Amino acid sequence: MIKLILNILIRAIKTGVALDKTLGADFECLPNNYIIKINVLPKNISVCIRCMDGKIFNVVQEPNKVDLLVEFKDQKSAVNCLLGKNSLATAFCEHRIKIYGNINNAMTLTRIVNTIECYLYPKLIYGKLFNPTPKLEVSKFKFYLTMLFGGNL
Amino acid sequence: MKYFEFYSPVKICSGENAICNIKHELEYFGASKPLVLSDAGLEKVGTLKNVLKILNKNKVDVSRVFYNIPTDSSTLTINEIVKLYNTLGADSIIALGGGSVIDTAKGVKLVLSQLKEDILSLEGNEILPKGKDVPFIVIPTTCGTGSECTSVAVIKNNDTHVKMEYISPALLPNVAVLDPEVISTLPPKLVATTSLDALTHAIEAYSCLQRNTVSSGFAVSAINLISENLFLALNHPKKQEYKLNLLNASTLAGMAFSNSMVGIVHAIGHALGAYRVPHGNAMAILLPHCLKFNQNVLADVYAEMLLAFKGPEVYVNTPETERAKLFISEIEQFVKMASSTTGFSLKLSEYGVSEIDLPAIANIAINDGAAAINPKLFTRENIVAILKECM
Numbered sequence: 001m002i003k004l005i006l007n008i009l010i011r012a013i014k015t016g017v018a019l020d021k022t023l024g025a026d027f028e029c030l031p032n033n034y035i036i037k038i039n040v041l042p043k044n045i046s047v048c049i050r051c052m053d054g055k056i057f058n059v060v061q062e063p064n065k066v067d068l069l070v071e072f073k074d075q076k077s078a079v080n081c082l083l084g085k086n087s088l089a090t091a092f093c094e095h096r097i098k099i100y101g102n103i104n105n106a107m108t109l110t111r112i113v114n115t116i117e118c119y120l121y122p123k124l125i126y127g128k129l130f131n132p133t134p135k136l137e138v139s140k141f142k143f144y145l146t147m148l149f150g151g152n153l
Numbered sequence: 154m155k156y157f158e159f160y161s162p163v164k165i166c167s168g169e170n171a172i173c174n175i176k177h178e179l180e181y182f183g184a185s186k187p188l189v190l191s192d193a194g195l196e197k198v199g200t201l202k203n204v205l206k207i208l209n210k211n212k213v214d215v216s217r218v219f220y221n222i223p224t225d226s227s228t229l230t231i232n233e234i235v236k237l238y239n240t241l242g243a244d245s246i247i248a249l250g251g252g253s254v255i256d257t258a259k260g261v262k263l264v265l266s267q268l269k270e271d272i273l274s275l276e277g278n279e280i281l282p283k284g285k286d287v288p289f290i291v292i293p294t295t296c297g298t299g300s301e302c303t304s305v306a307v308i309k310n311n312d313t314h315v316k317m318e319y320i321s322p323a324l325l326p327n328v329a330v331l332d333p334e335v336i337s338t339l340p341p342k343l344v345a346t347t348s349l350d351a352l353t354h355a356i357e358a359y360s361c362l363q364r365n366t367v368s369s370g371f372a373v374s375a376i377n378l379i380s381e382n383l384f385l386a387l388n389h390p391k392k393q394e395y396k397l398n399l400l401n402a403s404t405l406a407g408m409a410f411s412n413s414m415v416g417i418v419h420a421i422g423h424a425l426g427a428y429r430v431p432h433g434n435a436m437a438i439l440l441p442h443c444l445k446f447n448q449n450v451l452a453d454v455y456a457e458m459l460l461a462f463k464g465p466e467v468y469v470n471t472p473e474t475e476r477a478k479l480f481i482s483e484i485e486q487f488v489k490m491a492s493s494t495t496g497f498s499l500k501l502s503e504y505g506v507s508e509i510d511l512p513a514i515a516n517i518a519i520n521d522g523a524a525a526i527n528p529k530l531f532t533r534e535n536i537v538a539i540l541k542e543c544m
Contacts, residue, residue: 029520089525093363093414094156100277103318104520111519114530130530131450 002040002075005082006047009038012116013049014056015147020137023115028054029108035059036109037066040078068101068109084121087129088113119143157365159412160322163302167331167401169393172204175247175290176211178328182288184245187213188238190258191220191249195294198338204249204292217241225309225316225426226253231260231272238265245288248326249335251347252298252307252432255291259306259324262289266323272308281323289326294335296399297347297433299354299407301329307423316423318522331400333393341387344399345491346433348386351403352379353418353436356484358409360447360454361416361526371409376461378402380487387494416527418443421536424517430504437492438499441485442542450529452477459483501543511540 016023030036030051037059039046048059048066072078077096080086088110091097099106115134118126126133136143166174179185189208195201205215219234238246238261248258260272266284267275275281291301300306306319336344355375358368379402386395421443422435430438448455456476460468463483471479492499506514515536518524524531 029516089362093526095158096156098277098280100280102276103320103522104315107520107522107525110525131528132530134530 002043002045002078002082003047005079006038006040006045008120009082009113009116010047010049010056010058011147012120013112015143015150016112016116016119017054017056018150019143019146020115020119022135022137023112024054026108026112027051027056030105031067034067034105035063035065036068036070037063038070038072040072040075042074066100068105069099070106070109071098071100072096073098084117084125084129087117090129157363157367157412159365159367160304160325161302161408161411163326163408164328165302165331165404166328167404168397169333171330171332172207172292172334173211175208175328175330176213178290178330179213179245179288182245182286182327184288185214186217186241186243187215187245187247187288187290188217188219188234188241188243189215189247189249190222190234190254190261191218192222192224192251192254193220195250195254196220200294200335200338201249204335208247217243222250222254222257224253226256226260226307227309227311228260228272229311230257231264231308232270234261235264235270245290247290247292249292249294251293251295252300255293255298255300256306256308258289258291259300259326260308260319262287262326263306263319263321263324273310276317276319277321281321284323290328290330291326292330292332292335293400293403295339295343295347295433296336296396296403297350299351299403299405299410301326301331302404302407303411305411316426320522329404331397331404333397333400336396336400337393339396341390342495342497343433344386344396345383345495346431346437346497347403348379348383348399349437349440349488349491350433351375351399351406353422353440354406354410354415355379355402356440356444356458357415357418357523358406358413359458360451360528361414362528363413363526365413368409368413371405372413373458373461375402375406375409376458378405380462383487383491384494387491414526415523416443417446417524417529417531417539420521420523420527421514421518421539423521423523424514425501425506427517428504428506428510428514430501430506434497434504437488437497438501438543439539441481441488442539444481444484446531446535446539447527447529448477448481455480499543501540506540506544508541508544511537514540
């Protein structure tokens, strides 16, 4: 279940970065060839991506070095955060996550995930997470259509 | 917030002749060969010499001293001091100074406790084990940073020129020594700007996303102490009790924000640091504008803070709906009065910041660690708008 949610999140980030100019600009703040891993303890369920030339690539094999590791201390906190019950910022405030690597880059990722959650969930959910809610540059319909059928983003 | 953590294990030795107790604090940790860290400014004005004299009188071995710490704590300096610590056979650290000295000392302690040689290998948030004990005593020389009680250090990467944030309980000192004698020669301008920094710590700690019941208690006490003592300290510079109250307030605010973090004022303030705007001045300039920015989300919280800042009489005599507005306007007046009394400018343009710099400052600020903790989401455009108001 966690693995599925994480994979959906990554697919959504890829879609958001490709469609939403603000997200794309945010994403380009990250260094080139930058490897980000999101890991959920205690079972070490993880996804790993590489950011290169403004695009996101899945990293299938465990890399030698991860530049930014966001690690949820337990599964329940991860689910709450990834399913829109809590924001990533709240998870950080409640000490539910650990961050290995540059905190400024973690902030960029947080901002991207905030907007992605707004694309993924109805306003009823994300309206409680953010004040004000991030601006969405493309329609949710287009976002979902691209996410589901957009091929290799 | 449904869950919070509060951690503040620093022993506070506060008051007259507090420095004289350092010998006993070192003995408690079984240490006798401290490396004293400070900066050239404190060496020049004689503060370092005076403190070393007192320590020497109290039979503390002060043969190991390093005072070439730059204005910005940096990775190179930290790694250099780590080598020196090992070469000189020191067994503890005494940091005498403001934010950069204390942050440098924290970096040194971190590297030594983790048995590493390079601070860069330890970047992250709450990821490190406690590590080896390195007795660490801090003597703050300003009434603003509160760094003696925080688990945060801001360190400049010499390779990338980016200021990196380290967050870990392993950074915390063992003892904070608050001695009013040390700040007796602090110029009024610095008393004002560093106290306004502490006030900002307390206000942001009380209002940001990570605020919690325990840290709020410390923040309220700090707000109250600064409100009551800043102008007394400025108008009666020879009376140590007022400055000691400001030192205590700074520590209280440090304990508060170490456990609840800070928000937009610090996010932008850190970015302005890259443009050589002194941190305390940046806080004073930004605070009223950022309070106004957050007002629609934090009106209830600001209304509560009016009680701590202006006392019960003003609070009960102000209609409930007007309290937040009054709080912001009182803070604005307080900052303006501090500025006119001590002669520092509240315009960013007078610190060399120009309109063309604003987008770049916004770009740094939006990625600051404090940005995510602000209760109101903000964009680069919001930051530029706030900065324009400050020009």
